[in-house]
Every structure is written in C-alpha cells, then in structure tokens.
Amino acid sequence: MNLFNLVWIELLHRKGRLVSGLTAIVLGISVIAAIRSVTVFSERAVAVNLDNLGANIMVLPQGATTDDYYTADIDAPTFPEDYVERIVSSNLQGVDNLSPKLTRRIKVGKDNFVLTGILPANEVASKPLWQTVGLMGAEVKASCAPSNSKNQSLGYKDERLQRKTIDSLGVSDCYIGFIAAQKLSVSEGSDLTIENKKFKVAKVLPETGTVDDGRIFAHLHTVQELLDIDHQLSAIEIMGCCNAISDGLLSKMRNILPDTRITTIGQIVSTQIQTNNMMNKLSFIFLIIILLVGGISIGNYMWANVNERRKEIGTYRMIGFSQSRIYTMLLMKAVILGLIGGVLGYVIGTLAGMILGPQLAGISVQPIFTLFFVCVLLSVIISVAGSLIPAHQASRIEPYSTMQEI
Amino acid sequence: MFLQLKNISKQYHHRNGTAINALSNVSVTIEQGQFATISGPSGSGKSTLLFTMGGLLRPSSGNIIFNGQPLHDANDITLSEFRKNHVGYVMQNYCLVPYLTAEENVMIPLSLLQKDKAKQKETARELLATVGLSDRIEHYPKELSSGQQQRVAIARALSNNPSLILADEPTGNLDPSLAAEILSLLKRLNEEKGITIVMVTHSPEAASYGNIQIQLKDGKMADAHLSLAKEVLV
Numbered sequence: 083m084n085l086f087n088l089v090w091i092e093l094l095h096r097k098g099r100l101v102s103g104l105t106a107i108v109l110g111i112s113v114i115a116a117i118r119s120v121t122v123f124s125e126r127a128v129a130v131n132l133d134n135l136g137a138n139i140m141v142l143p144q145g146a147t148t149d150d151y152y153t154a155d156i157d158a159p160t161f162p163e164d165y166v167e168r169i170v171s172s173n174l175q176g177v178d179n180l181s182p183k184l185t186r187r188i189k190v191g192k193d194n195f196v197l198t199g200i201l202p203a204n205e206v207a208s209k210p211l212w213q214t215v216g217l218m219g220a221e222v223k224a225s226c227a228p229s230n231s232k233n234q235s236l237g238y239k240d241e242r243l244q245r246k247t248i249d250s251l252g253v254s255d256c257y258i259g260f261i262a263a264q265k266l267s268v269s270e271g272s273d274l275t276i277e278n279k280k281f282k283v284a285k286v287l288p289e290t291g292t293v294d295d296g297r298i299f300a301h302l303h304t305v306q307e308l309l310d311i312d313h314q315l316s317a318i319e320i321m322g323c324c325n326a327i328s329d330g331l332l333s334k335m336r337n338i339l340p341d342t343r344i345t346t347i348g349q350i351v352s353t354q355i356q357t358n359n360m361m362n363k364l365s366f367i368f369l370i371i372i373l374l375v376g377g378i379s380i381g382n383y384m385w386a387n388v389n390e391r392r393k394e395i396g397t398y399r400m401i402g403f404s405q406s407r408i409y410t411m412l413l414m415k416a417v418i419l420g421l422i423g424g425v426l427g428y429v430i431g432t433l434a435g436m437i438l439g440p441q442l443a444g445i446s447v448q449p450i451f452t453l454f455f456v457c458v459l460l461s462v463i464i465s466v467a468g469s470l471i472p473a474h475q476a477s478r479i480e481p482y483s484t485m486q487e488i
Numbered sequence: 489m490f491l492q493l494k495n496i497s498k499q500y501h502h503r504n505g506t507a508i509n510a511l512s513n514v515s516v517t518i519e520q521g522q523f524a525t526i527s528g529p530s531g532s533g534k535s536t537l538l539f540t541m542g543g544l545l546r547p548s549s550g551n552i553i554f555n556g557q558p559l560h561d562a563n564d565i566t567l568s569e570f571r572k573n574h575v576g577y578v579m580q581n582y583c584l585v586p587y588l589t590a591e592e593n594v595m596i597p598l599s600l601l602q603k604d605k606a607k608q609k610e611t612a613r614e615l616l617a618t619v620g621l622s623d624r625i626e627h628y629p630k631e632l633s634s635g636q637q638q639r640v641a642i643a644r645a646l647s648n649n650p651s652l653i654l655a656d657e658p659t660g661n662l663d664p665s666l667a668a669e670i671l672s673l674l675k676r677l678n679e680e681k682g683i684t685i686v687m688v689t690h691s692p693e694a695a696s697y698g699n700i701q702i703q704l705k706d707g708k709m710a711d712a713h714l715s716l717a718k719e720v721l722v
Binding site: 083084085087088091092095096393394396397398399400401402403404405406407480481482 | 565572577579592599
C-alpha cells in the first residue's frame with residue numbers, strides 16, 4: 083500500500099464520478115486533438131493553394147522597378163545569370179523555386195509583344211490553367227507545403243495541387259499567350275518568326291487574364307542569344323515559403339545579392355501571411371477556450387470529490403497524513419486523470435479528425451504522433467491546474483473532521 | 489510524565505461572534521500504561537479534551553507535553569508525525585475508509601511507516617488475527633458487522649505500535665455484549681502490551697474500566713481520581 087495505490091483504489095471505487103470527471107477532460111483534449119489534426123492538414127492544403135498563387139519574391143536589377151520588368155523596355159537594366167547559382171548555393175531555407183527570366187519588348191509583324199526567356203527546368207507551371215494544356219513536368223519540392231507524392235498519399239486528387247515544372251522546351255520552340263496567338267493568328271504547330279529566327283509554337287497557352295496572355299515564351303538561352311544579351315537576366319521570380327519571408331528571408335537574400343532589388347509581390351505574400359496567421363490564431367483561440375473549460379470542469383469535479391470525501395480525508399489526517407501528503411494525494415489523482423484523459427482524448431480526437439476531416443473539410447487527416455505528447459502534457463497541465471485549489475482545500479481539512487460533533 | 493495537560497482551555501467561535509468555552513483550565517496528567525476514562529454529560533468537552541490530547545485539536549491556551557515534547561504550539565508536520573508514530577485512534581463511527589478492505593484499512597498507517605508492501609500485509613494480517621478477524625481480511629467495512637468494524641478500527645489503531653490509544657465512545661454504536669467485548673479487548677491491550685488508553689464514554693460500566701476516571705462538567709474538571717484510591721475509600 084502506498085499513496086498511488088490509495089489514489090488508484092479510490093478512483094476505481096467511484097467509477098461513475100471517474101467517468102464524469104474524465105469525460106470533461108477527454109472531451110476537451112479530443113476537441114484539441116481533432117481541431118489540431120484537421121488544422122495541420124488544412125494548413126498544408128492551404129499552403130499548397132497559396133503556393134499555387136505563383137512566385138511571391140522578385141529579384142530585379144538595382145534601380146529597376148516591377149513596372150520596368152513588366153513593360154520590358156529595350157533598355158531595361160539586367161544582372162548576371164550566375165546570380166541564380168549564388169542563391170542556390172547559399173542553401174537558404176524557404177526558397178522553393180527559382181525562375182530566371184529575360185524579357186524584352188519585340189516587334190512581330192505590326193504588333194509589339196513581350197518575349198520572355200525562361201529556363202524550362204526551373205519554370206514553374208504553377209498556374210492551373212497552363213496545366214490544362216498539358217504542361218507537366220518534374221515535381222517542385224516546396225518547404226511550405228507537402229510534396230506532390232505526399233499530397234497524393236494524403237488523397238489529394240485536385241490537379242491544381244500538383245505543382246510541376248516545365249521540363250522540356252526546345253531551343254526553337256515557344257509557348258504563346260492567348261491574346262498574342264489571336265493577334266498573330268497562330269495555333270499549336272504553327273511557325274513563327276521572331277527577330278529573324280524561326281520558332282515552332284509548341285503550345286498556345288490558355289487565357290489567364292494576366293500579362294502572360296500577351297507574351298511569347300522561349301528558352302532563356304535562345305532569347306539571350308537572339309537579343310544578344312548573353313548570360314543576363316531581367317528578373318528572378320522566386321517561390322518563397324511565406325513563413326520564411328516573415329522570418330527575414332528577404333534580408334538574407336539581400337546579403338547574398340547586394341546589388342539587386344529584392345521585393346515581394348505584396349498581394350500574394352500578404353494573403354499567404356494573413357491566411358497562415360488566421361489559421362494559427364484560430365488554433366490558439368480554441369486552445370484557450372479548451373484550457374479554460376477543461377480546467378474549470380476538472381476543478382469542479384475535484385471540488386465535488388473533496389467535499390464528498392471530507393470525512394475520509396479527515397480519517398487520513400487523523401492517522402497521521404500531513405497537509406502536504408493530502409495535497410500530493412489530490413495532485414497525484416489529477417495527474418492520473420490527466421494522463422488517462424490525454425491518451426483517450428488523443429485517440430478519440432484523432433479518430434474524429436480522420437473521420438470528419440475528409441467529410442467536412444475535404445482533406446485527408448492522418449494521425450500526428452507528436453500531438454500525442456502535446457495532448458498528454460496539456461491534459462496533465464489542465465488537470466493539475468484545475469485541481470490546485472480543491473487540493474489546497476483538501477489539505478486544510480482538519481483531522482477531527484471525521485469525528486462526531488464536538 | 490507520559491502525557492501532561494496544564495491549564496488547557498479551548499474556545500470555539502461561532503459565526504455570530506460569540507465564543508463558546510469548550511474547556512476551561514483543565515489540567516490532567518496521565519502516566520504510561522494507565523487506562524483513563526473521560527466521562528460527563530453531553531457538551532461537557534469530553535471529545536474536545538480527547539482530541540486535544542491526541543494532537544487533533546490545538547488548545548486556545550495551556551500546555552500539552554507528551555514524553556517531554558510540547559504539542560500545544562507544534563506545527564502540522566510535528567503533529568502529524570506525533571499522530572503517525574505514537575497514537576492510535578478508535579472512534580465511535582469507526583472511521584474506516586469505505587472502499588478499502590479490512591486489510592487495506594489496517595495497512596494505511598503502516599504505509600506511512602514502512603515501504604515494504606509484503607511486510608505491511610503480513611503485519612496487517614497479524615493485527616486482524618489479534619482482534620479475531622482472520623477470516624474477514626478481504627471484506628469491505630459495509631460487509632462487516634458494527635463490532636467487526638470496530639475491531640478493524642482497533643487493529644488499525646495498533647498498526648503503528650502506539651504508546652497511546654485514544655478512544656472516543658468506542659462502544660457507543662454497539663449492543664451491550666459487543667460493547668463488553670470491545671472494552672475487554674482494550675483492557676487486554678492495556679494490560680498485556682502496556683499501551684496507555686484514554687477513552688471517552690457516557691457509560692458508567694465503560695468508565696469503570698479506567699484506573700483514572702476524569703469527570704467533566706461545562707468544560708471544567710469535576711473529578712479525577714485513581715479508581716484504586718476510590719476502592720480504598722469504599
């Protein structure tokens with residue numbers, strides 16, 4: 083017989099009360115586990131969708147503006163192509179993809195177009211509409227979002243979530259924007275002469291409603307050679323992890339490329355950061371509510387338990403239990419309740435998330451094993467915190483409380 | 489001196505602010521191995537005096553000395569140690585823990601003194617055998633008769649090998665034959681093991697078991713004398 087035996091026997095003796103006490107904490111922890119499981123997988127799905135908004139960081143030549151990049155004037159400044167290698171070799175966390183570009187305004191026939199040189203292996207065909215015309219390639223590894231294979235293993239079927247690079251674009255091939263194709267009256271397979279060089283239209287891109295509709299895309303090195311701007315770039319579009327951007331990715335990049343202008347594509351980044359912040363705040367709000375409700379519930383149970391056991395605690399005190407021993411006994415009970423509640427809460431919450439996640443949120447939810455330890459720890463903390471005052475009250479019970487009226 | 493109470497007073501304060509004098513300047517000295525009884529009408533302060541002796545209640549004033557150790561101003565830890573090491577309690581309502589078996593109830597005080605569970609079990613069984621309950625060790629209090637419950641309480645009171653047993657109306661809930669059985673058991677423990685016993689009782693027959701009989705009235709000593717001296721006078 084030791085203190086643990088006494089606590090354990092008492093818990094089992096009052097099974098009904100044990101169930102009601104545990105219910106409060108199990109429900110609380112289940113809700114946390116379910117919400118957290120769904121939130122984590124939702125965040126990943128949201129991260130994928132946010133990444134699909136495209137590049138969110140732009141590296142431009144010093145003194146250039148984004149307008150210069152989009153208008154692609156003949157004398158727009160450039161910077162060396164090896165800047166791409168500098169970023170790659172720096173192993174910066176949160177840089178998911180680099181897309182170097184050289185853009186120049188050119189004349190084809192009577193009309194002006196923007197000719198954009200892209201590196202096929204690096205260019206992200208992130209726009210879902212581009213993929214509808216079959217622009218598929220190697221998978222992009224993203225630090226914000228799970229990999230494509232991970233997405234598939236999680237059951238994502240949405241093609242838009244499969245981010246790909248264009249892995250082949252011949253030196254004499256070009257993709258042509260929707261409006262540009264209409265103006266030039268060309269279709270897939272047509273020949274197109276640009277600056278005296280003959281190109282074959284490999285794809286007519288679907289209408290996107292962006293500047294891409296008026297552009298002609300060709301291999302970067304072909305464009306550099308054609309325009310006689312060897313090894314130079316107009317810009318590097320970067321898909322950066324929005325969390326990394328929040329954590330100072332831009333300033334790290336500025337240290338690597340001091341003679342460039344590095345900016346974010348504000349709308350995209352702010353949407354990404356706001357969405358992530360909102361998700362985090364929602365989780366935090368739920369956590370606070372559960373902590374309060376769980377703590378109060380378990381405190382209420384312990385309070386009732388102490389009142390019910392006044393004579394019994396008085397007996398323990400009479401026999402020689404000190405105040406601190408009674409206090410320890412009650413807190414030990416709270417820890418046991420917390421441990422059981424945490425384990426059950428995690429199992430029930432995770433199962434609820436796995437069942438309800440796909441049905442209600444359209445996402446596949448898998449068990450998060452690290453959440454188990456969080457649930458158990460949180461449950462013990464809630465249980466002990468809620469029991470502090472009842473345990474103190476119990477320790478104050480006088481040893482003569484067990485006796486007849488005096 | 490084994491247990492000495494000097495000028496003990498105890499006041500209870502009612503919610504309406506009035507003070508009730510439960511004990512007024514009570515002085516008692518009990519030597520080791522004596523069997524003392526405390527008698528008196530209801531509300532005379534018998535239980536208050538007993539609980540004060542046992543370190544369950546702190547006096548409002550006065551001194552309590554147990555084997556040279558002052559208890560009147562002791563802190564909770566010292567009083568808990570005193571109760572744990574030196575005192576066994578036998579109460580009218582038995583004070584058994586309802587969800588523990590007879591054996592487990594006896595093991596509670598043992599758990600405070602030794603960690604070896606097997607030894608605790610062995611001692612508990614021996615004590616239950618001493619009070620004639622070898623066949624009831626796995627029984628819960630509700631499965632035992634009143635007399636059996638009181639015998640479990642006595643076994644528990646003996647488990648810390650006490651030098652003092654405080655009994656508050658131990659026969660109050662028992663019929664006369666069971667009461668006589670319990671009183672005989674207490675007397676036997678007093679005589680054979682030399683355990684000092686202080687017992688509160690309403691019953692003149694029970695009071696007659698004591699070789700010191702303390703009479704209380706309105707919280708004051710009405711009479712205290714050795715029964716031996718009384719017998720000589722008669």
